Amino acid sequence: MRCAAIQLEAVPADVDANLASVERLVEDAVAAGARTIALPEFFTTGVGFWPELAGAALPAEGKATELLLALARRHEVMIGGSLLIRDTDGDVRNAYLVVTPNGVAGRHDKDLPTMWENAFYVGGNDDGVIEAGDLTVGAAVCWELMRTQTVRRLRGRIDLAMTGSGWWSIPDWWPRAAFRRMEQRNAATAWQAAASFAGYVGAPVLHAAHAGTVRCRMPWLPLGYSGRFEGGTMIVAADGSVLASLSDGEGVVVADVSVGRCAPRTAVPHRFWLHPRGPLPFAVWHYQRWHGRRYYRRHVAAS
Numbered sequence: 001m002r003c004a005a006i007q008l009e010a011v012p013a014d015v016d017a018n019l020a021s022v023e024r025l026v027e028d029a030v031a032a033g034a035r036t037i038a039l040p041e042f043f044t045t046g047v048g049f050w051p052e053l054a055g056a057a058l059p060a061e062g063k064a065t066e067l068l069l070a071l072a073r074r075h076e077v078m079i080g081g082s083l084l085i086r087d088t089d090g091d092v093r094n095a096y097l098v099v100t101p102n103g104v105a106g107r108h109d110k111d112l113p114t115m116w117e118n119a120f121y122v123g124g125n126d127d128g129v130i131e132a133g134d135l136t137v138g139a140a141v142c143w144e145l146m147r148t149q150t151v152r153r154l155r156g157r158i159d160l161a162m163t164g165s166g167w168w169s170i171p172d173w174w175p176r177a178a179f180r181r182m183e184q185r186n187a188a189t190a191w192q193a194a195a196s197f198a199g200y201v202g203a204p205v206l207h208a209a210h211a212g213t214v215r216c217r218m219p220w221l222p223l224g225y226s227g228r229f230e231g232g233t234m235i236v237a238a239d240g241s242v243l244a245s246l247s248d249g250e251g252v253v254v255a256d257v258s259v260g261r262c263a264p265r266t267a268v269p270h271r272f273w274l275h276p277r278g279p280l281p282f283a284v285w286h287y288q289r290w291h292g293r294r295y296y297r298r299h300v301a302a303s
Contacts, residue, residue, distance in 0.1 A: 003160075003204075003257045004034035007233035009212035009250045010046030013056045018044050019067055022081075025252055030075045032254040038206035039081025040233075041094065041110075041141050041164040048168070048216035049116040049225070054300045057084040057092045057121075060107075068099045076101050078132055080162040081208065082110065082141050084121055090302025092121040096139040098130045098162065106130030108139035111149070115284050116219055118292025120300055127153040135159045135259065138201060142167060145193040145207075146275055151200040151268050159260050161197060161205040165190070168214050169227040170280060182280055189275050190230040198236045199266035200274070204257045205236040211249055219291040238262050 006025045011017040022043055029037045041047070044064050045056045058064050068079050082096040094110040094117070109124025128139040128150075138158035142165040144150040154161065167190045170183040194207040210229040218225050234245035235255040239262075243255035277285070 004029035013052035105132040119295040202264035
């Protein structure tokens with residue numbers, strides 16, 4: 001199957017501008033022969049600690065879903081990607097949709113918001129296994145690629161993993177030498193998390209990412225954040241070999257993929273995390289979770 005993964009430079013919280021970019025890039029992927037296309041996490045908004053995200057969530061059957069369905073039907077392709085959806089219970093979730101010409105094949109809600117993401121949505125608890133015609137697709141989003149619980153729910157059960165991320169860099173703060181070393185490790189982890197996932201689940205992986213700069217406030221700190229998305233869009237064969245990749249800038253990668261499940265090549269470690277996070281991501285994971293849950297209740301959750 002010819003597959004594509006899209007790398008996006010999103011306009012913060014500008015749903016219409018980002019949907020226009022998604023349509024253009026999907027058309028590019030189709031022109032290259034792709035039949036299955038992965039979009040990144042937060043393809044309607046990008047992600048940062050931007051208050052505007054509180055109002056950018058869409059209904060489950062809103063204009064983003066309508067666009068994906070129209071593209072799938074127009075070109076007879078399958079498309080997957082995640083966006084902020086406000087459900088009928090009033091909560092917002094980071095929902096990965098898989099659509100085909102026949103409709104929405106399924107949805108996976110990211111299990112645990114990452115860091116400042118806690119301010120804008122709540123987690124889900126589904127297994128992410130989606131039947132899409134003759135294929136069984138496994139959906140996973142960003143730091144779900146970092147956790148053993150993701151591997152356990154998908155391992156040996158899927159023919160294709162469709163994944164996406166919006167993975168930001170560690171800022172260039174003082175002391176710069178120390179922060180730059182941490183960023184080197186962070187960038188390597190972002191790449192490794194996607195590239196190694198096929199070996200854990202026993203299926204090829206389409207991984208779509210964001211690129212470009214990120215600027216926003218830092219929760220509970222007097223400092224602003226200035227950094228970039230790590231990129232790392234790639235298509236990975238079931239044996240773990242990277243068939244195509246893109247590190248910088250907006251674009252599309254395309255490759256022919258042997259779709260189907262096989263025996264996983266990599267053992268699942270007996271711990272929560274698949275990859276080490278380092279002391280700074282560890283600290284930020286906890287403090288921004290505490291801040292974000294309070295922010296969500298005050299500013300995002302329906303009254």
